[in-house]
Amino acid sequence: xxxxxxxxxxxxxxxxxxxxxxxxxxxxxxxxxxxxxxxxxxxxxxxxxxxxxxxxxxxxxxxxxxxxxxxxxxxxxxxxxxxxxxxxxxxxxxxxxxxxxxxxxxxxxxxxxxxxxxxxxxxxxxxxxxxxxxxxxxxxxxxxxxxxxxxxxxxxxxx
Numbered sequence: 001x002x003x004x005x006x007x008x009x010x011x012x013x014x015x016x017x018x019x020x021x022x023x024x025x026x027x028x029x030x031x032x033x034x035x036x037x038x039x040x041x042x043x044x045x046x047x048x049x050x051x052x053x054x055x056x057x058x059x060x061x062x063x064x065x066x067x068x069x070x071x072x073x074x075x076x077x078x079x080x081x082x083x084x085x086x087x088x089x090x091x092x093x094x095x096x097x098x099x100x101x102x103x104x105x106x107x108x109x110x111x112x113x114x115x116x117x118x119x120x121x122x123x124x125x126x127x128x129x130x131x132x133x134x135x136x137x138x139x140x141x142x143x144x145x146x147x148x149x150x151x152x153x154x155x156x157x158x159x
Contacts, residue, residue: 002134003019004150005030006026006027006029006031007026007030008023008026009022009023011017013070021131021132021138022131024130024131024132024137024138025086025110025129025130025131025138027138028129028130028137028138028139028140029129029140031140032086032127032140036074037074037075038072038073038074038080038082039072039073039074040070040071040072041071041072041073041079041116041117041118042116043112043115043116044115044116044117048049049068049070049071049072049109049112049116050068050069050070050071051067051068051069051070052067052068053065053066053067053068054066054067054068054108054109054112055108056107056108056110056111058107059134063109064104064108065108066101066104066108067131068081068086068105068109068115069082069083069084069105070082070083070106071116071121072107073118077123078122078123078126079118079120079121079123079145080123080125080145081102081105081106081109081123081124081125082120082126082143083099083101083102083105083124083125083126083127084124084126084127084128084129085127085128085129086128086129086130086131087130088130089128090128090141091126091128091141091142091144092144093144093146094141095126095144096124096125096126096144096146097146099126100113102124102125102126102146103124103149103153103154105124106121106124106148106149106154107149109121119149120148122148123145123146123147123148124146124147124148124149125142125143125144125145125146126142126143126144126145127140127141127142127143128140128141128142128144141154
């Protein structure tokens with residue numbers, strides 16, 4: 001999970017400009033990752049909780065499915081779910097506070113918490129990854145975060 005150098009992209013089907021842009025993005029992400037203090041959680045079988053399809057039965061006949069980008073633990077033993085966003089849009093606090101995708105990730109990860117060796121998710125966040133522009137280098141911003149969704153926030157309305 002931690003290496004001495006960032007991954008490099010050398011895909012021959014890409015143009016030199018595309019490869020260069022991706023490698024700049026990977027280098028920016030690598031620097032952010034190494035400075036973040038985050039460590040990915042791993043299941044009891046050693047599988048890291050990164051880029052996984054998760055499902056959870058929320059009630060009979062209703063199954064939520066999501067793709068978990070990453071479940072991590074920070075230097076304060078706080079458990080996080082992080083979602084990576086790429087592109088030019090900057091994530092807002094309001095978006096993180098209300099993003100259904102983060103809620104679904106929390107709900108779908110909960111049945112697996114014991115296998116990850118943790119009791120609950122503490123924080124949800126989004127990290128923005130931006131490729132290089134004409135006048136700006138590649139960058140990584142965030143996480144923009146919110147506390148875990150409460151039971152009231154994840155329950156269905158009884159209307």
